[in-house]
Amino acid sequence: MTTRRELLAALRRAVGEDAVIWRPEDLAAYEYDGTVERSVPHAVVLPSTAGEVQAAVRACLDLGVPITPRGAGTGLSGGAVPLRRGVVISTARMRRVLEVDPLDRVAVVEPGVANLELSRQAARYGLYYPPDPSSQAVCTVGGNVAENAGGPHCLALGVTQNFVLGVEVVTAAGELRQLGGRAPDAFGFDLRGAFIGSEGTLGIATKVVVRLLPVPPAVQTMLAAFPTVGQACEAVSSIIARGVIPSAMEMMDRLCIQAVEARFRVGYPEGAGAVLLVELDGLAEEVQADAARVRAECLERGATAVRVAASDEERALLWLGRKGAIPALGRLAPNYYIVDGVVPRSRLAAVMERVAAVSERSGLRIANVFHAGDGNLHPLILFDEREPGAGERVLATAAEILRVCVDEGGTLSGEHGIGAEKREFMPWLFSEEDLATMERLRDVFGADGGLFNPCKVFPGGTGCGEMGSHAAAVRAAGPDAYV
Amino acid sequence: MASERERGGRWPEPAAAPAAADLARCVHCGLCLTACPTYLVTGLETESPRGRIQMARLIEEGRSQLTPAIQEHWSRCLQCRACEAVCPSGVPYGRIQERARAQVQAQPASGRAALRLRRLVLRQVVARPRVLGAVLAPVGRFGGWRLRGLAERLLPGRLRTMSRQLPSNQGRPFRLEEAAAGNPDGEPVQLFGGCVMRELFGETHRATVRVLARAGARVGAPAGQRCCGALHAHEGDLAFARQLAKANIAAFEGSAGAIVVNSAGCGAAMKEYPELLAGEPGWEERAAAFAARVRDLAEWLAARPRLPRGALGVRTVYQDACHLAHVQGIRREPRALLAAAGCELVETEGADVCCGAAGLYGLVQPGMSAELRRRKAGSFAAARPEVIVTGNPGCHLQYLAAVQEAGVGAEVLHLAEVLDRAWRADGGASG
Ligand SMILES: Cc1cc2nc3c(=O)[nH]c(=O)nc-3n(C[C@H](O)[C@H](O)[C@H](O)COP(=O)(O)OP(=O)(O)OC[C@H]3O[C@@H](n4cnc5c(N)ncnc54)[C@H](O)[C@@H]3O)c2cc1C
Ligand code: SF4
Ligand code: SF4
Numbered sequence: 001m002t003t004r005r006e007l008l009a010a011l012r013r014a015v016g017e018d019a020v021i022w023r024p025e026d027l028a029a030y031e032y033d034g035t036v037e038r039s040v041p042h043a044v045v046l047p048s049t050a051g052e053v054q055a056a057v058r059a060c061l062d063l064g065v066p067i068t069p070r071g072a073g074t075g076l077s078g079g080a081v082p083l084r085r086g087v088v089i090s091t092a093r094m095r096r097v098l099e100v101d102p103l104d105r106v107a108v109v110e111p112g113v114a115n116l117e118l119s120r121q122a123a124r125y126g127l128y129y130p131p132d133p134s135s136q137a138v139c140t141v142g143g144n145v146a147e148n149a150g151g152p153h154c155l156a157l158g159v160t161q162n163f164v165l166g167v168e169v170v171t172a173a174g175e176l177r178q179l180g181g182r183a184p185d186a187f188g189f190d191l192r193g194a195f196i197g198s199e200g201t202l203g204i205a206t207k208v209v210v211r212l213l214p215v216p217p218a219v220q221t222m223l224a225a226f227p228t229v230g231q232a233c234e235a236v237s238s239i240i241a242r243g244v245i246p247s248a249m250e251m252m253d254r255l256c257i258q259a260v261e262a263r264f265r266v267g268y269p270e271g272a273g274a275v276l277l278v279e280l281d282g283l284a285e286e287v288q289a290d291a292a293r294v295r296a297e298c299l300e301r302g303a304t305a306v307r308v309a310a311s312d313e314e315r316a317l318l319w320l321g322r323k324g325a326i327p328a329l330g331r332l333a334p335n336y337y338i339v340d341g342v343v344p345r346s347r348l349a350a351v352m353e354r355v356a357a358v359s360e361r362s363g364l365r366i367a368n369v370f371h372a373g374d375g376n377l378h379p380l381i382l383f384d385e386r387e388p389g390a391g392e393r394v395l396a397t398a399a400e401i402l403r404v405c406v407d408e409g410g411t412l413s414g415e416h417g418i419g420a421e422k423r424e425f426m427p428w429l430f431s432e433e434d435l436a437t438m439e440r441l442r443d444v445f446g447a448d449g450g451l452f453n454p455c456k457v458f459p460g461g462t463g464c465g466e467m468g469s470h471a472a473a474v475r476a477a478g479p480d481a482y483v
Numbered sequence: 484m485a486s487e488r489e490r491g492g493r494w495p496e497p498a499a500a501p502a503a504a505d506l507a508r509c510v511h512c513g514l515c516l517t518a519c520p521t522y523l524v525t526g527l528e529t530e531s532p533r534g535r536i537q538m539a540r541l542i543e544e545g546r547s548q549l550t551p552a553i554q555e556h557w558s559r560c561l562q563c564r565a566c567e568a569v570c571p572s573g574v575p576y577g578r579i580q581e582r583a584r585a586q587v588q589a590q591p592a593s594g595r596a597a598l599r600l601r602r603l604v605l606r607q608v609v610a611r612p613r614v615l616g617a618v619l620a621p622v623g624r625f626g627g628w629r630l631r632g633l634a635e636r637l638l639p640g641r642l643r644t645m646s647r648q649l650p651s652n653q654g655r656p657f658r659l660e661e662a663a664a665g666n667p668d669g670e671p672v673q674l675f676g677g678c679v680m681r682e683l684f685g686e687t688h689r690a691t692v693r694v695l696a697r698a699g700a701r702v703g704a705p706a707g708q709r710c711c712g713a714l715h716a717h718e719g720d721l722a723f724a725r726q727l728a729k730a731n732i733a734a735f736e737g738s739a740g741a742i743v744v745n746s747a748g749c750g751a752a753m754k755e756y757p758e759l760l761a762g763e764p765g766w767e768e769r770a771a772a773f774a775a776r777v778r779d780l781a782e783w784l785a786a787r788p789r790l791p792r793g794a795l796g797v798r799t800v801y802q803d804a805c806h807l808a809h810v811q812g813i814r815r816e817p818r819a820l821l822a823a824a825g826c827e828l829v830e831t832e833g834a835d836v837c838c839g840a841a842g843l844y845g846l847v848q849p850g851m852s853a854e855l856r857r858r859k860a861g862s863f864a865a866a867r868p869e870v871i872v873t874g875n876p877g878c879h880l881q882y883l884a885a886v887q888e889a890g891v892g893a894e895v896l897h898l899a900e901v902l903d904r905a906w907r908a909d910g911g912a913s914g
Contacts, residue, residue: 021527023550023552025538025541025550025552025553026552028537028538028547029528029533029537029538032511046527073513073528074513074514090528092526092527093526095526135512135513137514138514138515138516138517263573323571324571326571327512329572330510330512330571330572330573330574331508331572331573334507335510
């Protein structure tokens with residue numbers, strides 16, 4: 001058993017006095033991410049270099065203390081919540097863009113750099129980093145790597161996996177390793193690929209090499225309003241069937257439109273059952289031609305209005321509504337639980353109907369905002385955690401929705417990861433043997449001690465606390481003389 | 484920390500505590516983190532909007548007392564409200580923070596004497612232009628740069644920074660009677676004088692009056708108006724802020740037209756009088772009517788159809804005052820006015836990130852304030868402007884110091900001063 005005093009002393013030796021957080025009230029600012037999960041760590045460290053990350057990891061391993069990596073804490077699967085307490089290692093002080101190489105179109109960044117900051121730095125050379133989670137102003141490149149994050153513009157270009165060339169990591173065993181490199185075509189085993197999407201269970205990324213693309217010369221953003229979600233879904237399928245691949249295709253339903261309008265007044269048509277935001281980019285003539293086809297297709301499928309953003313400002317406003325849509329629902333209810341599932345695009349309309357039925361049965365309001373082009377759904381269950389039994393009802397409803405996704409040939413996560421929230425559902429998709437293979441990969445990175453981001457991704461495990469239960473979080477925050 | 488929730492929380496003054504419903508609005512999504520200057524500097528959740536709200540929740544839920552650490556996190560907040568502007572969930576951060584500060588007033592952990600003194604100075608000096616003038620007069624007399632240089636060398640660090648921050652081109656203080664100007668048939672407009680503005684920025688006020696008159700207004704300034712009370716509210720002295728608000732509402736009630744303000748902080752506070760006076764019988768409607776008349780100078784001008792133009796041709800950077808950009812949502816108007824005046828606008832990195840002046844912040848948190856000023860100095864050094872334009876007295880002072888730090892020879896001017904120059908040079912052609 002390690003005392004708190006020993007732990008803090010070891011951490012201070014590893015990263016210095018200034019980079020260790022230990023007061024109970026301060027630690028409470030690290031008990032959450034963007035989800036309803038909560039658990040207060042015993043300490044937080046903020047290393048500034050890979051060397052300090054390594055020293056902190058080794059100090060924890062020596063003392064047998066659990067480790068949870070943390071970027072900006074915008075995660076939507078509880079990944080950065082230290083469910084077995086222990087030490088949170090935050091990358092918030094590793095925020096330098098080390099290099100932007102306009103010739104090779106490559107950038108090298110520290111893991112704590114915000115996604116949008118990377119694109120801003122690249123913009124000086126007419127380049128950008130395409131994967132754009134809606135949280136991009138804040139979420140970190142390290143967190144993106146860990147979650148294999150996607151975003152509205154990943155429809156045509158692909159997700160994080162497609163843009164990361166190499167990662168320097170401190171493994172779960174405390175070793176510094178290079179995975180992948182700088183060259184576009186790697187050879188040998190793709191360990192880089194194995195690390196991306198590992199949700200902080202294999203190690204901590206300390207440097208990331210990414211591929212950049214030139215900013216497209218022309219962009220057009222349009223908004224189509226439909227009477228029903230079903231019609232909007234059909235429009236999505238038929239646009240793609242026509243051979244047009246927009247750079248983004250995003251949908252919001254009636255409840256979501258209400259919340260966004262209440263907060264941002266972006267001018268989404270009132271009374272619409274669904275809006276579809278479509279963006280096209282490329283050469284000016286191509287974009288023009290595709291825009292005409294998209295418009296025709298939307299009208300054909302019953303759109304009541306199609307509006308094209310006339311200026312950059314209008315375009316930014318349309319996107320503001322979409323990017324802030326999820327938290328804007330905080331206006332309609334004190335809490336929301338966000339479900340992240342994927343279904344084949346052709347099944348979208350059917351799945352949305354089934355989700356609506358689930359909502360009716362459960363008596364819980366469900367709003368929908370999603371990356372329609374990818375078939376990546378985000379039903380948001382609205383609730384008030386102060387109502388007795390609300391947490392359990394919400395989790396049961398979320399499980400039902402995910403079951404629908406899997407039944408329709410889909411998966412458990414499009415981009416937010418499995419984290420703490422969905423690990424019990426993994427057996428729906430993977431056999432015991434499949435899961436065991438993944439666990440063996442974990443061992444290769446030295447995570448066999450079970451100390452590295454425990455209680456995530458894999459089902460089972462002891463001492464992980466009750467999911468989403470506020471009472472448990474408050475209990476866990478009790479006297480903590482021993483780790 | 485307690486292991487059980489306690490009803491009513493552990494606020495020193497529960498009646499004036501941040502509302503539980505306001506706190507519950509925060510869904511801890513984190514989308515405000517990179518808007519927050521203190522998070523950008525420290526990388527700490529505890530110095531972020533989400534963290535500061537969490538601190539209030541800990542107290543609300545009975546999980547923590549109002550500890551010295553929590554007080555420190557709150558007092559490091561600049562109240563720039565950049566977080567509020569980006570928060571998709573519409574968390575009323577400014578309201579939460581003012582109420583949180585009021586709790587600190589009720590139970591200051593460290594420096595009870597310092598807090599009392601600050602409050603006393605705010606009530607007895609700052610809120611009274613004449614007293615403020617008397618206090619500042621000796622400093623003002625070091626008008627010439629050489630004398631000032633001498634005085635500087637004799638002063639200890641923090642005071643030296645302050646002396647460096649005094650504007651040198653502002654002439655004598657402004658008297659409200661000087662506001663009477665413009666075409667007798669013009670649109671009536673009432674100028675708000677303020678406290679610091681009147682004493683330290685006399686020339687800015689005179690330029691404002693000329694600019695308003697050129698734009699076709701008949702300008703006046705009702706007697707009986709007082710300090711806006713923003714500094715008091717930010718320090719958590721809500722009672723005195725309410726007193727000042729009522730005095731101002733009464734002072735302007737007999738006059739007609741827009742109430743034009745050339746200080747972002749005052750304008751923001753005055754537009755929020757209805758919130759400050761919410762629940763005060765008889766005042767809610769009067770406050771609403773008052774707030775509906777308040778316009779920032781840039782906002783009022785930009786809404787006029789035929790303004791003079793200009794051909795200044797100077798390399799200009801505009802810096803957003805927090806309470807103009809984040810609270811009043813005014814970003815485009817000043818830039819458009821400058822462009823029409825013929826300024827060659829250059830955008831700098833972090834133009835809308837707080838400069839660290841933030842009312843009395845520089846005195847209370849000199850370290851963080853200086854770091855933010857250094858960042859501005861860095862951006863000026865990179866942009867090499869001839870003129871730096873702002874719309875708030877606190878920022879103005881901070882930029883004077885930043886310019887010296889950056890070693891650039893730029894002039895710091897209020898928007899009104901720039902327009903005054905441009906429109907005079909222009910000789911009268913309207914466009
Ligand atoms: C409003 C909102 C909208 C969102 N929209 C999208 C979206 O469109 N697409 C999308 O994909 N996601 C989205 N997200 C989810 C979230 O922003 C992403 O998962 C993001 O990648 C998380 O980054 P972060 O820095 O906040 O990581 P955190 O939340 O801090 O951590 C996430 C996981 O990454 C691990 N981790 C963090 N840093 C490292 C590192 N350096 N090395 C190893 N592991 C690490 C953590 O242990 C944790 O498991 C959204 C979130 C919000 C709140
Ligand atoms: S204040 Fe707003 S943006 Fe910040 S965490 Fe809370 S809800 Fe999100
Ligand atoms: S008001 Fe400014 S300093 Fe305070 S929390 Fe918000 S962004 Fe940060």
